[in-house]
Amino acid sequence: MSTAPPPLPRPEDAVGQSELELLQLDTGPVVDEPCLRADAARNRARLLEAAERLVAEHGAAGVTMEAVAAAACVGKGTVFRRFGDRTGLLAALLDHSERKFQAALLSGPPPLGPGAPPVERLRAFGCAMLRRSIDELDLQLAAEPSADRRHTFAPRRFLRGHLALLLRQAVPEGDSELLSHTLMAYLDVALLHHLTEQCGMPAERLREGWLDLVARVTRTEPPAA
Numbered sequence: 001m002s003t004a005p006p007p008l009p010r011p012e013d014a015v016g017q018s019e020l021e022l023l024q025l026d027t028g029p030v031v032d033e034p035c036l037r038a039d040a041a042r043n044r045a046r047l048l049e050a051a052e053r054l055v056a057e058h059g060a061a062g063v064t065m066e067a068v069a070a071a072a073c074v075g076k077g078t079v080f081r082r083f084g085d086r087t088g089l090l091a092a093l094l095d096h097s098e099r100k101f102q103a104a105l106l107s108g109p110p111p112l113g114p115g116a117p118p119v120e121r122l123r124a125f126g127c128a129m130l131r132r133s134i135d136e137l138d139l140q141l142a143a144e145p146s147a148d149r150r151h152t153f154a155p156r157r158f159l160r161g162h163l164a165l166l167l168r169q170a171v172p173e174g175d176s177e178l179l180s181h182t183l184m185a186y187l188d189v190a191l192l193h194h195l196t197e198q199c200g201m202p203a204e205r206l207r208e209g210w211l212d213l214v215a216r217v218t219r220t221e222p223p224a225a
Contacts, residue, residue, distance in 0.1 A: 126210035127210060
């Protein structure tokens with residue numbers, strides 16, 4: 001019998017910590033991360049920002065070591081020294097994106113971050129997830145965990161736990177655990193690929209669909225257009 005995964009840290013507990021410990025993707029050990037020199041840390045951030053721009057403009061296929069070096073105005077050797085190879089670069093890019101998104105949920109400005117009513121935060125969460133997933137679609141598809149890990153994958157468990165917390169606040173009489181799975185299914189990256197790439201569905205329709213789904217689940221009126 002397989003061992004149950006450890007309980008997910010609750011988002012509301014994490015908010016109260018003096019230092020946020022964000023969940024990371026399993027990108028392998030980064031031995032020198034705690035003691036990176038300031039210039040090396042700046043170089044790494046610049047490389048990842050350049051890679052993010054390339055993904056937004058050309059998709060994951062446009063992220064090569066040479067293209068990132070050119071976009072960041074550094075030598076190709078710097079990219080290889082920092083990430084090893086293209087696989088290491090893509091893994092670091094996904095980790096970077098996940099960290100930023102989690103930080104926005106835990107301590108960013110409302111309505112995505114704390115300080116807004118739960119229904120507004122639910123709306124903002126889905127819209128931000130849709131925007132992020134569509135921008136990084138093939139990158140996220142390439143990192144999709146296998147079926148047996150899909151619902152225990154740490155970043156996904158964190159996001160579903162965040163949804164469950166907001167649902168407990170917005171619909172206290174509902175089954176927040178099951179409802180959170182339902183809402184996460186709407187944001188599934190394979191479904192978004194099918195709808196946008198294979199069916200040609202515009203992102204705005206997906207956004208409107210999310211707002212309608214939140215309104216129905218929480219029995220509230222959708223926001224005015």
